Amino acid sequence: MNTNGNLYTIIYTSVIVVLVAALLAFVSQSLKAKQEANEKADIMSQMMTADGIGSKASFQEIGNAAVLEKYAGEISEAFLVNAKGEKTADIDLSDVWSPSLLKAQNNQIKKGELDAVEVPVFKFKNGTTVVPIYGAGLWGPVWGYIAFEADGKTMIGSYFDHESETAGLGARIKDDTAFQDEFTGEMADFTQGRIFEIVKGGAPKEGGKSVLDNKIDAITGATMTSQGLNEAINNWLAVYKAYLTNVKTEEE
Amino acid sequence: MDAKIKETILNPIFKGNPITVLVLGICSALAVTVTLKGALVMALSVIVVTGVSCLVLSLLRNTIPSRVRIIIQLVVVSMMVILVDQVLKSFEATYAIDRQLSVYIGLIITNCIVMGRIEAFALGNKPWPSFLDGLANGVGYGLILIIVAFFRELFGSGTLFGIQVMPAGYVPNNLIILPPAALILLGCIVWVQRGIQKDLQEK
Numbered sequence: 001m002n003t004n005g006n007l008y009t010i011i012y013t014s015v016i017v018v019l020v021a022a023l024l025a026f027v028s029q030s031l032k033a034k035q036e037a038n039e040k041a042d043i044m045s046q047m048m049t050a051d052g053i054g055s056k057a058s059f060q061e062i063g064n065a066a067v068l069e070k071y072a073g074e075i076s077e078a079f080l081v082n083a084k085g086e087k088t089a090d091i092d093l094s095d096v097w098s099p100s101l102l103k104a105q106n107n108q109i110k111k112g113e114l115d116a117v118e119v120p121v122f123k124f125k126n127g128t129t130v131v132p133i134y135g136a137g138l139w140g141p142v143w144g145y146i147a148f149e150a151d152g153k154t155m156i157g158s159y160f161d162h163e164s165e166t167a168g169l170g171a172r173i174k175d176d177t178a179f180q181d182e183f184t185g186e187m188a189d190f191t192q193g194r195i196f197e198i199v200k201g202g203a204p205k206e207g208g209k210s211v212l213d214n215k216i217d218a219i220t221g222a223t224m225t226s227q228g229l230n231e232a233i234n235n236w237l238a239v240y241k242a243y244l245t246n247v248k249t250e251e252e
Numbered sequence: 253m254d255a256k257i258k259e260t261i262l263n264p265i266f267k268g269n270p271i272t273v274l275v276l277g278i279c280s281a282l283a284v285t286v287t288l289k290g291a292l293v294m295a296l297s298v299i300v301v302t303g304v305s306c307l308v309l310s311l312l313r314n315t316i317p318s319r320v321r322i323i324i325q326l327v328v329v330s331m332m333v334i335l336v337d338q339v340l341k342s343f344e345a346t347y348a349i350d351r352q353l354s355v356y357i358g359l360i361i362t363n364c365i366v367m368g369r370i371e372a373f374a375l376g377n378k379p380w381p382s383f384l385d386g387l388a389n390g391v392g393y394g395l396i397l398i399i400v401a402f403f404r405e406l407f408g409s410g411t412l413f414g415i416q417v418m419p420a421g422y423v424p425n426n427l428i429i430l431p432p433a434a435l436i437l438l439g440c441i442v443w444v445q446r447g448i449q450k451d452l453q454e455k
Contacts, residue, residue, distance in 0.1 A: 009317040016324055020331045027338055034342040042347065064344050139355075164355045167283050168431060175352075 037064060043096040044071040047122060047130045050159040051147040052184075055177075068094075077123040083114040085242030091120060099143050099161070102134035109235050119239050128156055129247070131240050135232025138224035140164040142173060142232060146183065152244035153190065158183040160229065170225030182216040188237055189214040190245050195237045198230040260385050264392035266449075271396040272442045273452065276364040280356050281397055282434040288413050291401035293340070293349045295394025297357060299387055301332045302366050306374040306386030313375045325370050326361070333361045365389055400437045404428050 002008065045059035045067050053074055059067050078091035091097070097120040108117040122130040127150040134143040144160030158180045160173040172179055188195050196214050197203075200223060203215035210216065218226035237244075270276045277298075284294045308328050309316075316324050337357045340350040350357060360366065369389050374382040405411055408428035410418030427433050446452045 003315060003317045004319060005317075009320055012315065012317055013320055013323065016327055020327055024331060024334055027335060031338050031342040035338075035347075038341065038344060038347040041344075042351070060348055161351075167356075168286075168429070 039098060040096050041067045043098060044068065046159045046161060047071075047096070047145045047147075048074065050145040050157050050180075051124055051126075051128050051130055052157050053124075053126075056159065074124050074126070075122060076125045077121075079121055080118040081121050081240070081243045082118050083239050083242060085244075085246045088118050091122075097132060099134065099141065102132055102143055103141065106134040106232075106235075109239060114239065117239060119236070121240075121243065129244070131236070131244075133229075133232045133236040135228050135235060137162050137165050137173075137228040138170050138222075139166070142225065142229050144173070144229075144232075146233070146237075148188070148244065150247070152247035153188045155183045155186045155188065157181065162225070165225050166222070169219070170222040172219050172222060173225060173229055176219070179219055182210065185212045186210075186216060187212065187214055188244070190237075190241050194234060195241070196230070196233045198226050198233070200226065257381060257384065260381050261388045264385070264389040265395065266392075266445075269392045269396065269445070270365045270368075270389050271393055271438070272445050274365075274368070276368055277393050278438070280359060280363060281393075281400065281438065282431040284353055284356050285397055285401040285404050285434050286408065286429055287352075288398065288401045288405050289349055290353055291397040292394075293346060294353060294356065295390070295397050297336045297340070298360055298363065298365070298393055299390030300336055301329065301360050301363075302369055302386040302390040303383055304386070305329045305332050305366060306369055307379055307383040309370050310374040310377060310379040310382035316375075321375070325367060329366050329370070330361050333358060336360070365393055396438070396441060399441060400434055403437055404434060408433070 003012075041064035045054075045056060048054055048059065048067075048071060049056045051074075053070075059070075062070075072094065075093050078093055078095070079087050080089045080091065082088050105117055105119055108114075120132060124130065129148045129150075129152065130145050131148070132143060132145050134141065136142070140163035142160060142162045142165065144158060146158045147156040148154065149156060160180065162171065162174055165171045165173065186196075194214075197216075198218045199215050200218045203217050204211045204213070218230075264270060268274065271278065271281055280294065284290045305325075305328050309325060312324070312328075337350065340346040340357065369386055373385045377385070402412070405413075406417065407425045410416060410422045410424050
């Protein structure tokens, strides 16, 4: 049989592609539930890591079921707020806000549709608030969670994740706990245009120790990822500004 | 076992090792060898991808139109890579490792070992030897990955498979964590191999 004819080539390629596509679609559908369960537990442990409830490694050790249980015991409220700081809808306490949902809101924020955008807030029983951020790194999206004290501006910690940043450089926003720990004790400055700053070349220091303001050190060798994360934090915290500053006045 | 099959299996492990002799698959060998766990998962993934891709393409070899054979190869290899990625994401035990390996699982498709073995072997041989050849090349690749990862995790983090083995006072060597250290280690392995296997040395 002539396997080099045009018709044969076209039919052969089409059949192979359709078969492969069907197989992949089937596998993807049948594994989806399991993958989503893994992602959910991962997001919960990321939020709790940012909030200082435990370390990411420790959550990994205890497994998905225990993470869900721990999260259920810690979370007190979850809801959406708009850019005016008003609560618009509740989020089911067993639900998390996956990066794919954050992406849609990030598009709204980037387009400047601040009247329409609604962003999630997670309040924990210890009085802390965790908010997500999302933006563009060097190769793909970066996102993460920042935890605030009850005053709405002192940071407890952070956890960042990414899709495809360079291993050993940009990927350190996720892997390097020392970078994430830099956020601890820093203050978001809602009085200025720039709420938070990841500084290339080093944040101001006193006696070798970081000054607790709104500036931290960027990652050496990961300029674009650091800048992307910086933009993500500023864009998103600008939306949370009304909500987080209101929290403060309520306390006072 | 006849001599030819034996040669097919043993050659890629040492004498014709894809990394140290053919110098293929270097990129991922540098990137995923920081921890043994990551290296092991990567090695298993590559073994499965090369083995099954070689088997499938060897079965199809007489029907593939030669003008589009590279495209057909890519379709089969990418299917295998996506399947492996999907399976890794589905299990609790491997989800975190899959996230840690991030793009490198997807990049198995660009691993020259896979396409190289398909072009050089699977398209001209019967399914069974092709399958063994694919597996053996994957094993040869994985073996080097694990040797490099052993040293990088031991001296870079003081652990093996995440378990602390170095004494408490050990200060981890940061150079070992960085990709250049993997290249240096790889160079040492090539050096040792060429010392043993004199016919590889250039005059």
